[in-house]
Amino acid sequence: FSKQNGRNGFSFYFEELNTDNERLITLDTEIRKAIEHRDFELYYQPKVNIKKNKIIGLEALVRWKNDKLGFVSPAEFIPYAEETGLIIPISEIILEKACEELAVLRMAGYSKLSISINISSIHFQQQNFLESIQKTLEKYNTSAQNFEIEVTERTVMNSEEDTIRKLVRLKQLGFKLSIDDFGTGYSSLSYLVRFPLDYLKIDRSFIHHIVNLDDKQAVVDAIIQMAHRLNMKVIAEGVESIQQINILREMGCDYIQGYYFSKPIPMDELIEFLQLWEYEHQGEIE
Ligand code: C2E
Ligand code: MG
Ligand code: MG
Ligand code: MG
Secondary structure (H helix, E strand, C coil): CCCCCCCCHHHHHHHHHHHHHHHHHHHHHHHHHHHHHHCCCCEEEEEEEEECEEEEEEEEEEEEEEECEEECCCCHHHHHHHHCCHHHHHHHHHHHHHHHHHHHHCCCCCCEEEEEEEECHHCCCCCHHHHHHHHHHHHHHCCCCCEEEEEEEEHHHCCCHHHHHHHHHHHHCCCCCEEEEECCCCCCCCHHHHCCCCEEEHHHHHHHHCCCCHHHHHHHHHHHHHHHHHHCCEECCCCCCCHHHHHHHHCCCCCCCCCCCCEEEEEHHHHHHHHHHHHCCCEEEC
């Protein structure tokens, strides 16, 4: 089919469709195998207090390397897992691994650093979301104080009563709450007042042009002031340069995350990173 009609746009279309389809079938098979073998890893990216040059926490980001597909980005497989419901067992594995590695972090002597977990809106909306999370913490003999939960605007947009109830309950349990990718959603700002959020994470897309574009600067500045008025701390995502840090510090931004300090790295590398940081900054770690 393709050889004979190779120059015909129509057959190219089908070829593309076939490749996409094949990838999807492989993805489906492989992701189910990965769940069975708990084949996901967590990488961690430090959050830095730029006023004190102090590391205050880590964000856990899932990684999946597969024999057939190679490294698959969470930006690809998380949406697929959400569509198929496979996000539920994957979320369970992620939380368990975070609990296991929190113990490793504590053993290495870091007694206060918290780990942020990204929670999918599909998982959040499950009836037994709170119970399942509590059960996992109990299983690992750890408590919510050690964790932060990152939700997106998409999560808090839906079914208000249920969302508020769950967020309040998470706070009562001791979790800190972050609104992730702030500025990319379509929801109204009023949720910022109603929901008990501790941190607002400004999306990378705003930070990217902050050095060259005055209007981006104005938006970031306004977000920081607003968040502070609402008693939230601000985290800037995707910070890659010292110029960006200087501007953000000037604006009063509290924390930053980004390649400037570190890409997400596995727990053993992270512990080395923390040790080096302590050495260079004379013990500035929570
Ligand atoms: P996110 O939660 O907003 O995570 C931030 C993303 O930005 C991560 O991509 C991180 O590697 C990347 N990043 C951090 N600093 C920089 C920087 O300085 N420059 C650039 N260009 N990128 C930076 P990643 O790990 O590919 O994750 C993408 C998204 O996938 C996450 O966005 C989150 O929505 C989702 N995700 C990742 N891990 C999990 C997880 O464990 N559970 C769930 N439900 N979703 C996850
Ligand atoms: Mg996040
Ligand atoms: Mg984000
Ligand atoms: Mg993002």
